[in-house]
Amino acid sequence: MLNYRNTNIVFFVLLALLLLLSFFVKVNWWLFLLLFVARFIVIITGSTQIPLNFFLKAYCNNPLEKEKKVALTFDDGPHEMTLLVLDVLKKYNAKATFFCIGKNVEKHPEILKKVISEGHIVGNHSYDHSRLFDFYRKDRLVEEIAKTDALIEKISGKKTNLFRPPFGVTNPSIKRALEVTKHHVIGWNIRSLDGIIKNEKLVFNRIKKLISPGGIVLLHDTSLQSVNALEQLLQFIEENKYKVVSLEELLDIKAYED
Incomplete structure (x- = not known):
């Protein structure tokens, strides 16, 4: 299986072989460069492609599910547009999971209360969703995640077990932080690109x-285009006999601590 540990093992074995070979024959310097470049490309790909489970286990789908069941997830709220999303979900009697940014929870606590009161699940999506998030050290990551957990718990009365890393990026520091916080990492396998x-x-x-x-x-x-796309999606789901289920049901995990 391609992961960070196995990649490093292969890299150091190949590096050792090249170094050993260089004692007996001339080894072109570009072979060393090629090895380092290949490792860099693999690690960058693994960091940015959460379904690969390169650094840690992330739930991105349920490959064993044979019935036409899917889960809907929303990132970056709560936001004014969340209210329109809730209206569309209610219209089609669909439940979703909202991965919330801590600073937005502080800004829109009443919207989060509405999300919870309408039976949707809430997950953690970091405190500030900084573009530098994946460069933070473990202790700062733990602090960010714990701060958002506390904000969600203050409103919901429950501590969420679910975390989605900003931009879907993972790395060794994020892995170590999540070993402390004990969250389930939730990815995706159907990316709408509605932010682009x-x-x-x-x-x-x-x-x-x-x-x-x-x-x-x-x-x-x-965004409004996301709201409108959601309406079309739920119509499609209904017409094609799909069923929207919660992440708890789809993945057989608990969204909140007991």
Whole structure:
């Protein structure tokens, strides 16, 4: 299995072989460079592709699910648009998981209360969702995650077990932090790209092509195109006999501590 540990083992074995070989024959310097570049590419790919489980185990779907069940997840709220998302979900009697940013919880506590009161699950998506998040050291990561946990617990009365790393990036520091906080890491296998694509039809069509039993859909509750794409998606799900289920049901995990 391709992961960080195995990558390092292969790298150091190959490096040792090249060094040993260099005692007997001339070894071109570019072979060493090629080895380092290959390791760099593999690690960057593993860091940015959460379904690879390169540094840690992340739940990105349920590959054993044969029934037409999917889970909906929303990142980066709570936000004013969250209210419109909730209206669409209620219209189709669908439940979702909202991965919330701590500073947005502080800004919109009433919206988070509404999310919870309507039966949706809440997860942790860091405190500030900084672009530097994956460069933080373990202690700061633990502090960020714990701070957001506390904000969610203050409103919900429950401590969430679910964490989604900003941008889906993982690395050794994040792994060590999560060994402390004990969260389940939640990824996705159906990425809508609604944070990049501004055309709701293109967002919907992308999801439609990727949807399959056991899938986890990533959307954002921060834009009108996402709200409109969600409406089209739920119509499609209804027409094609899919069922929206919670992450707890899809993955057989607990969203909150007992």
